[in-house]
Each structure stands twice: as C-alpha cells, then as structure tokens.
Amino acid sequence: xxxxxxxxxxxxxxxxxxxxxxxxxxxxxxxxxxxxxxxxxxxxxxxxxxxxxxxxxxxxxxxxxxxxxxxxxxxxxxxxxxxxxxxxxxxxxxxxxxxxxxxxxxxxxxxxxxxxxxxxxxxxxxxxxxxxxxxxxxxxxxxxxxxxxxxxxxxxxxxxxxxxxxxxxxxxxxxxxxxxxxxxxxxxxxxxxxxxxxxxxxxxxxxxxxxxxxxxxxxxxxxxxxxxxxxxxxxxxxxxxxxxxxxxxxxxxxxxxxxxxxxxxxxxxxxxxxxxxxxxxxxxxxxxxxxxxxxxxxxxxxxxxxxxxxxxxxxxxxxxxxxxxxxxxxxxxxxxxxxxxxxxxxxxxxxxxxxxxxxxxxxxxxxxxxxxxxxxxxxxxxxxxxxxxxxxxxxxxxxxxxxxxxxxxxxxxxxxxxxxxxxxxxxxxxxxxxxxxxxxxxxxxxxxxxxxxxxxxxxxxxxx
Amino acid sequence: xxxxxxxxxxxxxxxxxxxxxxxxxxxxxxxxxxxxxxxxxxxxxxxxxxxxxxxxxxxxxxxxxxxxxxxxxxxxxxxxxxxxxxxxxxxxxxxxxxx
Numbered sequence: 001x002x003x004x005x006x007x008x009x010x011x012x013x014x015x016x017x018x019x020x021x022x023x024x025x026x027x028x029x030x031x032x033x034x035x036x037x038x039x040x041x042x043x044x045x046x047x048x049x050x051x052x053x054x055x056x057x058x059x060x061x062x063x064x065x066x067x068x069x070x071x072x073x074x075x076x077x078x079x080x081x082x083x084x085x086x087x088x089x090x091x092x093x094x095x096x097x098x099x100x101x102x103x104x105x106x107x108x109x110x111x112x113x114x115x116x117x118x119x120x121x122x123x124x125x126x127x128x129x130x131x132x133x134x135x136x137x138x139x140x141x142x143x144x145x146x147x148x149x150x151x152x153x154x155x156x157x158x159x160x161x162x163x164x165x166x167x168x169x170x171x172x173x174x175x176x177x178x179x180x181x182x183x184x185x186x187x188x189x190x191x192x193x194x195x196x197x198x199x200x201x202x203x204x205x206x207x208x209x210x211x212x213x214x215x216x217x218x219x220x221x222x223x224x225x226x227x228x229x230x231x232x233x234x235x236x237x238x239x240x241x242x243x244x245x246x247x248x249x250x251x252x253x254x255x256x257x258x259x260x261x262x263x264x265x266x267x268x269x270x271x272x273x274x275x276x277x278x279x280x281x282x283x284x285x286x287x288x289x290x291x292x293x294x295x296x297x298x299x300x301x302x303x304x305x306x307x308x309x310x311x312x313x314x315x316x317x318x319x320x321x322x323x324x325x326x327x328x329x330x331x332x333x334x335x336x337x338x339x340x341x342x343x344x345x346x347x348x349x350x351x352x353x354x355x356x357x358x359x360x361x362x363x364x365x366x367x368x369x370x371x372x373x374x375x376x377x378x379x380x381x382x383x384x385x386x387x388x389x390x391x392x393x394x395x396x397x398x399x400x401x402x403x404x405x406x407x408x409x410x411x412x413x414x415x416x417x418x419x420x421x422x423x424x425x426x427x428x429x430x431x432x433x434x435x436x437x438x439x440x441x442x443x444x445x446x447x448x449x450x451x452x453x454x455x456x457x458x459x460x461x462x463x464x
Numbered sequence: 465x466x467x468x469x470x471x472x473x474x475x476x477x478x479x480x481x482x483x484x485x486x487x488x489x490x491x492x493x494x495x496x497x498x499x500x501x502x503x504x505x506x507x508x509x510x511x512x513x514x515x516x517x518x519x520x521x522x523x524x525x526x527x528x529x530x531x532x533x534x535x536x537x538x539x540x541x542x543x544x545x546x547x548x549x550x551x552x553x554x555x556x557x558x559x560x561x562x563x
Binding site (some may be wrong): 017114217261 | 519523
C-alpha cells in the first residue's frame with residue numbers, strides 16, 4: 001500500500017487527481033438536469049481519462065505490459081457490449097458493469113492482503129471491509145444480471161435461508177478479523193475470506209424476485225462506491241475516496257427513492273418475497289370488461305382536446321414505443337394536446353421508461369412524472385393505458401388488504417375516458433385484479449400494442 | 465493527523481453525493497445511476513497501482529483481473545451512459561402541440 005511519495009511525478013499525479021475529483025462532481029451535477037445531462041458524462045469522462053493517464057506515471061510502477069493488456073481487453077469487451085446492448089436490456093448491463101467495479105475493488109484488497117505486509121490495523125481493516133463489500137457486490141451483481149437476462153428463472157427460497165446468510169457473513173467477518181489482527185493472515189485464510197464473501201453475494205441475491213431487482217442493482221451500485229472508497233483509504237488515494245464516497249452516498253439515496261416509488265422498504269426487498277406479507281388479494285371488483293374497436297378509439301382520440309398516454313413495461317416488451325409516438329405525432333398535428341405520464345416503476349427501474357421513450361424520439365418536455373401529471377387527469381379526455389397495470393390500479397388507494405395498498409399510482413381513473421390496450425385478460429404482475437378496467441368509462445382494446453398502435457394511426461387518419 | 469483529515473474528506477464527500485443527487489428528476493434516474501456507476505470506475509487507478517506493485521505470480525494474476533474488470537466498469541459505464549443521455553432531446557418546435 002505504497003501511497004504517493006513526494007516528488008515531481010507524485011505532485012503531478014496529485015494535481016491531476018484533484019482536477020478529476022472536481023470534474024466528477026461537476027459532471028454528476030450536470031447529469032442531474034435533462035438540459036445539461038449530455039455534457040455531464042463528457043466532463044466526467046474527461047476527468048477519468050486524465051486520472052488514468054496520470055496514473056501511468058506512478059512512482060515505482062512496473063508490469064506495464066500487463067497493465068496495458070488488461071486495460072485493452074477489459075475496455076474492448078465493455079465497449080462492444082455497451083454499444084450493442086438494447087435499451088430494454090440496459091438495467092442488467094448496468095448491473096454487469098457495476099459488478100466489474102466491485103470485483104476490481106475486491107481484487108485490490110486481495111493483492112494487498114496476499115502480500116501480507118503489515119501497514120497497521122486501521123489500513124488492513126479498511127482493505128478487508130472494502131474487500132468484503134466489493135466481493136458481495138461482484139457476485140451479487142452477476143446474479144442480478146443473470147436473473148434479468150433470463151439466465152436464471154424463479155427465486156430460490158428455502159427455510160433457514162436468512163440464518164444461512166447470517167452464518168456465512170459471521171464466518172467471513174470472523175476470518176477477516178483474524179486477518180486484520182494478524183492471528184491468521186495466511187494465504188489460506190485470505191482465500192477463505194474472499195470465497196465466503198462471494199458466496200454471500202450469491203445467496204443474498206438469489207431469493208430476490210425480478211421486480212425488486214432494480215432496487216438491488218442500485219444498492220450494489222452504492223456498495224461498489226463504498227468499496228472503492230475504502231480501498232482508496234487503504235491505498236492512500238484521495239480520488240478514490242472522494243469518488244467512491246460520492247457514489248456511495250448518491251447510490252444510497254437513489255436506492256431509497258426507488259424503493260419508496262415501488263412502495264417497498266429496503267428490508268422488505270432483501271428479506272422477503274413480494275406478496276409474502278399481503279396474503280391472498282381479496283378485493284372484489286364489480287362490473288364487466290367492455291371491449292372496443294380500434295376505429296372507435298380513433299374517433300375518440302381525433303376529437304379529444306387532451307390525451308394522456310400511460311406507458312408500461314408491456315409497451316417496451318412489444319417494442320411499440322415508436323408506433324405510439326407516431327400515433328401521438330398524428331394527434332399533435334391535429335391540435336390534440338398529448339402528454340406522457342410515467343410512473344417511477346413503469347420500466348424496469350426508475351427512469352428506464354424515459355430512456356425507452358427518448359429512444360423512440362419523444363421529447364422529454366412532453367413526459368411528466370407522477371407528481372406533475374396526477375392533477376391533470378381530471379381535465380384529460382382520454383387516458384391511453386398501454387401495457388401498464390398495477391401502476392394505475394385504484395385499489396392501491398382504497399383497499400387496505402391489497403398488497404399494493406399505499407403505492408403511489410397514476411390517477412388514470414379520473415380521466416373522462418380510459419382506453420386500455422392489453423394483450424389478454426390476465427391480471428398484472430402482482431396477480432391483482434385491476435379495478436380500473438371495470439369502471440364505466442373504461443374500454444378495453446385487446447391486441448398486441450404495436451399492432452394496435454398501427455391500427456389507431458390508420459383510424460385517426462381515416463377521420464380526416 | 466492524516467487519518468482524521470481522511471475522515472473529514474469521507475464525510476464531506478458523502479454529503480456532496482447526497483446533495484448532488486437530491487434534486488434529480490425521476491426521468492434521469494436510470495442514466496444517473498449509470499453515470500455514478502461510471503464514476504466508481506475510477507477504481508481503475510487503484511487497480512493499476514496494485515498491479516504496478518505486484519511481485520508474485522498470484523499478485524500479478526489477481527491484479528490483472530482487477531485492472532481488466534475496472535477498465536470494463538469505466539469504459540462500459542461511459543458508453544451506456546453516453547448512449548442514454550444522447551437521446552434526451554427537447555421538442556424541436558416548442559409550442560407545437562398547443563397549436
């Protein structure tokens with residue numbers, strides 16, 4: 001854990017790191033507004049490049065061919081997969097890249113611990129803590145990736161699972177403590193320590209259901225940040241401390257925001273499955289589902305003053321966002337006011353639906369989130385629900401026995417007319433009947449979202 | 465003395481991260497998570513330092529894996545964040561829908 005000695009090269013590196021830390025913070029700040037977001041990542045990227053170039057001047061550094069080779073391979077793989085990934089698959093890609101960062105933090109700790117030079121309890125302890133967090137984030141993120149990618153199906157749960165996790169954690173912490181105190185800092189102990197941490201990441205993540213995965217990915221993102229920060233302490237590297245801590249704190253906040261939007265507490269996500277506490281949904285719905293033809297919907301839309309589109313993940317799965325935007329452009333040209341209402345969990349993670357709509361070319365100023373749009377439903381002539389279900393279910397407001405009770409929803413039921421484009425009659429992800437579908441002003445347009453949108457475009461154009 | 469200064473840095477950096485994110489609109493949550501994912505890719509400089517000081521074959525092997533993973537984190541994080549943010553555009557003709 002050499003750290004930076006005095007000397008011109010060291011001062012140059014420190015100065016570069018200082019500038020990089022500044023660029024990172026400015027970049028993140030710019031990324032938090034849609035107007036400046038694009039330039040934010042460029043600022044942060046410039047900082048990263050500066051820091052990497054400066055690090056090549058590290059005093060006493062050897063193994064240059066290995067370093068360059070590793071960077072080339074890692075960068076090439078990530079570049080290609082990052083360029084090719086579909087926007088719908090973005091959450092698992094982020095999980096994968098995040099896991100790589102966690103693995104790197106764990107690797108730094110491993111190199112230092114296997115070397116076994118004594119640097120004092122505090123430094124070794126920080127390396128160990130960063131190592132365990134990084135290793136958990138690494139294996140956990142890989143499981144999250146595999147689940148969202150469909151490589152692992154279902155959620156593995158068995159009695160005593162939590163107890164097993166606690167035992168594995170306790171064993172890892174125990175061995176880690178022995179390594180820190182020097183009672184057993186052998187290579188075997190270090191190996192066992194990392195293996196246990198990797199196993200813990202797997203067993204923690206396996207029982208968590210797919211719908212909760214965004215929260216978990218966000219949590220691991222924050223954890224990787226922390227791990228990087230701790231390894232920064234161990235390496236005497238202020239840039240890693242600052243960047244790691246900023247991400248750790250920001251990621252924690254982001255995780256809380258996501259969990260809140262999904263009406264789940266972090267503890268619930270990590271320690272129980274969805275619906276485990278709610279029991280069987282008992283909400284009675286009265287009335288019937290009333291189907292409608294696309295031509296009738298076309299007339300309704302063409303003569304509406306204001307239409308609010310509520311897209312859900314079903315729309316993205318059907319790849320219908322381009323057709324829907326085409327439909328909206330036809331309506332806008334007729335003078336209809338069109339807005340998109342996005343529930344925080346409309347995609348696979350908060351903001352994911354915005355990315356998918358942006359990909360289709362929808363300008364962000366037509367997109368409104370829950371707080372902005374909910375008051376507007378009362379003045380809307382048509383609420384067009386596409387592939388969304390639980391996020392517009394009014395029982396979340398009224399039925400205390402429902403598992404989604406208390407979840408903030410989009411008030412689509414307040415609109416004068418509600419059109420639901422839906423593939424079939426099945427219930428939503430949570431298995432709960434949607435009372436919205438049975439309301440007097442609601443009509444069901446059955447069919448594939450993309451095909452339905454194409455029919456609606458024709459129908460609106462036919463109105464003339 | 466340095467130890468306590470590190471702690472101050474740690475605390476201030478945490479507040480900075482919290483503040484920078486706290487006013488972000490929901491529409492940017494996914495790109496921002498991806499962006500912060502990119503920022504912790506700075507672990508690459510630490511991995512480079514670790515591999516640069518590695519001596520035994522074991523240390524070199526782990527260091528190599530660390531640099532490879534870190535480079536993937538940094539480059540991949542940048543590419544996907546840039547791709548997502550590039551798509552965020554305002555209406556080309558403002559007020560068009562109010563016509």
